[in-house]
Amino acid sequence: MCRLSYIVILSFIHVFLVSFSCYSQRKELDEEAYQKWRRVDSYKLSPDGKWVLYRYMYFDNDAANEVTRNIYYFYEVKTGRTSTLECSDTPEFFAGGEWIAYDKSTGDDVIRVARCLRNSKEIPLREGMELNPEIPLVAYQTNDTLVVKGLEAKDSLMLTGVGTYYLYDKDWKIVYLKREADSHVIYFGSRNKAGKYECIYRDNTKRLDHFYFNEWGLDGGFSFDGKEGEKGYYTFSLKTKLVEELLNNDKIGEMNIDTRSVRQLGTSKRVMFEKRKKAQAAKPKGKKDESFTLELWSWNDPVIPSQQAISGYRPQKLTPEKFMSDATNGKCFQLCEAGHPELYMAETDQPTYAYEKDETPYLDKRDWLHDARFDLYLVNLATAEHRLVAEALTRRVYWSPNGDYLLYYDNNKRSWVILEPGTFTRKVLADEIPYPLYDELYDRPNPAPSYGIAGWSTDGKQLIVYDRFDIWVVDLSGATDTYCWTKEEGRKRNTIFRLFNIDWDIVRVDVKGECRVMSTDWTTKNTGVWTLSPSGKLTPQIEGAFMLTISQQSTDGKTLLCTRQNYQEDRDLWIADASFRKMRKITNVNPQRADYKWGTMQQVEWTNYAGKTNQGLLYLPDDYDKNKSYPTIVTFYETHTPEMHIHPVPGLSHAMIDIPTYVSKGYIVFQPDVYFEIGNPGKSSYDAVVSGTKALIDRGIIDPKRVGLQGHSWSGFQAAYLVTRTNMFTCVNIGAALINLTSVYTGIREESGIPCMLMYEDWQCRMGTTLWENLDGYIENSPLLFADRIHTPALIFHCDKDGAVSYYDGRNLFLALRRLQRPAWMLNYVGEGHFLGARPAQKDWTIRLEQFFNHYLKEEPMPRWMKEGINIHERGYDQKYDF
Structure with a gap:
C-alpha cells in the first residue's frame, strides 16, 4: 500500500472517529436548551437592495430578550459585512434605503435620529416626522408652519399659514390649503419652487372645510361655509387646473345635505351624500329595577345573551339613506334606502x-x-x-x-x-x-x-x-x-x-x-x-x-430576501439575486442545535382502511437501529405532510408533546394525515391513524408493545374515539377533548359565548347536519357513550377555564373511567384555558406528560403522583415527581 493511500485511510478513520465522538456526545433537549433557542425577528431588505436589517429574539427567555430586543444587525449585501446598532425600537428605512430612522438612547433620554448607512452620519429628527421613501427628505408641521427638510442638499422649505397639506410623488410635490388674512387659498406646485406655487382656488368670503386630495388622480374636493351661512361643495383637478361646483347652497339646503358625507364618484361630476341627521333627545330609561335580574333568551334574537355578555351588545343602527346628485344634468335621486x-x-x-x-x-x-x-x-x-x-x-x-x-x-x-x-x-x-x-x-x-x-x-x-x-x-x-x-x-x-x-x-x-x-x-x-x-x-x-419563502425584494427586483428551512435546517435569512444563481445565508440563528440530538424526519405512505393512499411524517432518533425496539408516540391533528419542511422549535409543552424533544430522548414519533368524510369523523380518523400505525408495525419500524397515542382538542376527540375502537395503543393522552357530541352540540363556547352547533354543522367537527337529522351519527361519534370499551390507560388533560371545549367533557370522561375502574388520571391546571399560558404550568405538564409516557413505553417506575395522587392538602407542597 502506498504511503499516500495509507495517510488518506488514517485521515478518514480520524474524521469518522471525531464525528462519531461528537455525535455520541450530543445532549438531549431540555429546559436549558429551550432558553437558548432564537428566531430572526424584524427583518427588512432596504428598497435599494444594499442592506438587510434584522435582530435575534429568544422564544423562551424574557431576560435575554430585554437585551437583544434593542440590538439590530445590518448586513451589507455587497461586502458581506455585518454591523450592529443599539436601538430602542424598529429602525425604518427611507430615502431609497440609504437612510434609517430610529430611536437612540442618550443617557436618560431617547431621541429620534436619521442615520446615513453610507457614512454613519446622524441627524436629529422631530417625533412624528414624515419620511420620504425615495429621497433624503423629512417633513413636519408646527402649528400652521410646514417644514420640508433636506438631509443632504440645502433644499429645505418652510411655509407658513398652512392648514391641510398633502405631499405626493417621489420628490414631494405639494398641494395645500393656506389660510391668509382675508381669504382661503389652495396652492400646488413643486417643492423646490417656493413662492411660485400656482393658485387653483381663492375665496375671501368662504371658510374652506374638509379639503382632501387623491394622489392617484391628482384631484380632490372641498366643502365651504360662507359668511352668510351658505354652503357648497367643489371639486378640483391639478391636471386640468379646473375647479367646478358640484353642490350649490340651494341644493344643500333643499336636500338638507350633510356635507361631511359627500363622496365624489371618481372624476365624474356625480356625488353621493347623506342627509343631515336630526338631533334627537335621549329617551329617559326610568329607574332600573335591581331587585332581581332576568336573563331572557328569545328564539328570534339576532344575538343570544351569552354572546351579548362577552362581545358587548349594541342594537343595530340603521345606515342612513344615500342620495346621488349629478351636476351634468341637475338630477338628484335616492340611491339606497335606510338600512342598506x-x-x-x-x-x-x-x-x-x-x-x-x-x-x-x-x-x-x-x-x-x-x-x-x-x-x-x-x-x-x-x-x-x-x-x-x-x-x-x-x-x-x-x-x-x-x-x-x-x-x-x-x-x-x-x-x-x-x-x-x-x-x-x-x-x-x-x-x-x-x-x-x-x-x-x-x-x-x-x-x-x-x-x-x-x-x-x-x-x-x-x-x-x-x-x-x-x-x-x-x-x-x-x-x-x-x-x-x-x-x-x-x-x-x-x-x-x-x-x-x-x-x-x-x-x-x-x-x-x-x-x-x-x-x-x-x-x-x-x-x-x-x-x-x-x-x-x-x-x-x-x-x-426545503420550504423557500421570498419575503421581500428590492425596488428593481434584482435582490431578494428569503427564508429557507426544513427539519434539519433552521429558519435563517438568505440573500439571492433574481436568477438564484447566487444565494447565500446571512444569519446563523441557532448554531447550538448541533450540540443536541435532533433525529431525522421522513414522509411515509401506505394504503388506509378506506382503500386510499395515506401519507404521514415519521421522526426517528439519531441512533435509530431497525433491529432495536423504541418507544413510539402517535400524535396528530389533521394533515401534517404539507408542513413537513417547516423547522420545529423545541420548547415546553402547552398541550401536545414537543416532537424534537421526544425524538432527542429516543422516541419514534408518527404523525399521520387525516382527511375526513362528512358525518363520519371518528371512522375517518380510525381508517387513517390505525392503518398507518399498523403499517409501521408490519414494516418492523415500531414495536407494537410500546406505542402511545396523543391528541388535543379536535385530535383529543379522535384519540378518545380510537381507544373505544382498538386496544393497539399501550397508553393514551386525551387533551381538551369533545367526548359527547349529543350534549356538546347545544353547548356554548365560553371564550366567545357562541353556540357550539356551528362547529358540527358547518365547520371542524364535520357532522354536516343537525343533531336530529343524524342522531345515530352523533351517538356513534360520542366516545363517552362507549367508555366501557376503553381498556387503554389514559392521562386526561383539561383545564377549568377552557373557553373552547367545556371542562366538563374531560371531567365526564374521567368519571366514566373511574366508575369503570379503568386506570385514568386527569390534570386540571386551575385557571388555565384550552392551552397552558403560564410557564410554571407548562413546565409541570411537560414533566408529568413525559413521566406518563416513560412509565408505559420505557418501563420506567411509576412516579408517586400516579401511584398516590395529590390530595387537596398536598397541593403545592409535594409535586411527587419522584418514584
Whole structure:
C-alpha cells in the first residue's frame, strides 16, 4: 500500500472517529436548551437592495430578550459585512434605503435620529416626522408652519399659514390649503419652487372645510361655509387646473345635505351624500329595577345573551339613506334606502355600477353557520336599480380593474363567475376550465374555498386564475379562448405552480412578459422558484427539500430576501439575486442545535382502511437501529405532510408533546394525515391513524408493545374515539377533548359565548347536519357513550377555564373511567384555558406528560403522583415527581 493511500485511510478513520465522538456526545433537549433557542425577528431588505436589517429574539427567555430586543444587525449585501446598532425600537428605512430612522438612547433620554448607512452620519429628527421613501427628505408641521427638510442638499422649505397639506410623488410635490388674512387659498406646485406655487382656488368670503386630495388622480374636493351661512361643495383637478361646483347652497339646503358625507364618484361630476341627521333627545330609561335580574333568551334574537355578555351588545343602527346628485344634468335621486349595506364601487374615473353585500337574511342563522353568508346585489348608479346577482355567498367579491366586470365565487356552482353589469350576462369559469376551481381536498361541511385568483393582466382585460396545480388566463370579454398558461405542466408533474406575489394580494400581471413562479411538489413537498415565459415555458431556478419563502425584494427586483428551512435546517435569512444563481445565508440563528440530538424526519405512505393512499411524517432518533425496539408516540391533528419542511422549535409543552424533544430522548414519533368524510369523523380518523400505525408495525419500524397515542382538542376527540375502537395503543393522552357530541352540540363556547352547533354543522367537527337529522351519527361519534370499551390507560388533560371545549367533557370522561375502574388520571391546571399560558404550568405538564409516557413505553417506575395522587392538602407542597 502506498504511503499516500495509507495517510488518506488514517485521515478518514480520524474524521469518522471525531464525528462519531461528537455525535455520541450530543445532549438531549431540555429546559436549558429551550432558553437558548432564537428566531430572526424584524427583518427588512432596504428598497435599494444594499442592506438587510434584522435582530435575534429568544422564544423562551424574557431576560435575554430585554437585551437583544434593542440590538439590530445590518448586513451589507455587497461586502458581506455585518454591523450592529443599539436601538430602542424598529429602525425604518427611507430615502431609497440609504437612510434609517430610529430611536437612540442618550443617557436618560431617547431621541429620534436619521442615520446615513453610507457614512454613519446622524441627524436629529422631530417625533412624528414624515419620511420620504425615495429621497433624503423629512417633513413636519408646527402649528400652521410646514417644514420640508433636506438631509443632504440645502433644499429645505418652510411655509407658513398652512392648514391641510398633502405631499405626493417621489420628490414631494405639494398641494395645500393656506389660510391668509382675508381669504382661503389652495396652492400646488413643486417643492423646490417656493413662492411660485400656482393658485387653483381663492375665496375671501368662504371658510374652506374638509379639503382632501387623491394622489392617484391628482384631484380632490372641498366643502365651504360662507359668511352668510351658505354652503357648497367643489371639486378640483391639478391636471386640468379646473375647479367646478358640484353642490350649490340651494341644493344643500333643499336636500338638507350633510356635507361631511359627500363622496365624489371618481372624476365624474356625480356625488353621493347623506342627509343631515336630526338631533334627537335621549329617551329617559326610568329607574332600573335591581331587585332581581332576568336573563331572557328569545328564539328570534339576532344575538343570544351569552354572546351579548362577552362581545358587548349594541342594537343595530340603521345606515342612513344615500342620495346621488349629478351636476351634468341637475338630477338628484335616492340611491339606497335606510338600512342598506355598504356600497362597493370600482376605483375608476367614471364608475357606473356598485355592488352590495346583504347579510340580513342570514343574521339569525349565525349560531349554526360558521361562514358569514351574504346576498350579492348589483346597483345601477344612474337609475338606483338594485338587482340580485347571487345568494348565500361567502367569499370576496372583486371589480375588474377597469370596472367593467364583477367577479364572485359561487358556492353552489363551485366556480368563479364573471358578470358583465350592462347586459347582466354571466361567464361560469367551470364551464371553460376542465378541472375543479375549488379545493378538491377540502373536507369540512361549509362551502369549499377556491384555489384563488392571481390577478389581472396589466390592461385589465384578462383574469389569471388557479386550479389545483396550474395557472389559467381568461379573457373577460370572451374575445379569445381561455388557456392554461402553464400548459398543464403542474398536473403532469404533480406540482403546484403559483405566481410570485410579494404582497399576497391581487396584482397586475404582465402576461406578455416573463414572470416568477413558486412551486410546491405535492409528492415530496419540496419547494422552488421557476420562471414562466409568455408562451408557457417553465424554467427552474432553484428547487429542493426545503420550504423557500421570498419575503421581500428590492425596488428593481434584482435582490431578494428569503427564508429557507426544513427539519434539519433552521429558519435563517438568505440573500439571492433574481436568477438564484447566487444565494447565500446571512444569519446563523441557532448554531447550538448541533450540540443536541435532533433525529431525522421522513414522509411515509401506505394504503388506509378506506382503500386510499395515506401519507404521514415519521421522526426517528439519531441512533435509530431497525433491529432495536423504541418507544413510539402517535400524535396528530389533521394533515401534517404539507408542513413537513417547516423547522420545529423545541420548547415546553402547552398541550401536545414537543416532537424534537421526544425524538432527542429516543422516541419514534408518527404523525399521520387525516382527511375526513362528512358525518363520519371518528371512522375517518380510525381508517387513517390505525392503518398507518399498523403499517409501521408490519414494516418492523415500531414495536407494537410500546406505542402511545396523543391528541388535543379536535385530535383529543379522535384519540378518545380510537381507544373505544382498538386496544393497539399501550397508553393514551386525551387533551381538551369533545367526548359527547349529543350534549356538546347545544353547548356554548365560553371564550366567545357562541353556540357550539356551528362547529358540527358547518365547520371542524364535520357532522354536516343537525343533531336530529343524524342522531345515530352523533351517538356513534360520542366516545363517552362507549367508555366501557376503553381498556387503554389514559392521562386526561383539561383545564377549568377552557373557553373552547367545556371542562366538563374531560371531567365526564374521567368519571366514566373511574366508575369503570379503568386506570385514568386527569390534570386540571386551575385557571388555565384550552392551552397552558403560564410557564410554571407548562413546565409541570411537560414533566408529568413525559413521566406518563416513560412509565408505559420505557418501563420506567411509576412516579408517586400516579401511584398516590395529590390530595387537596398536598397541593403545592409535594409535586411527587419522584418514584
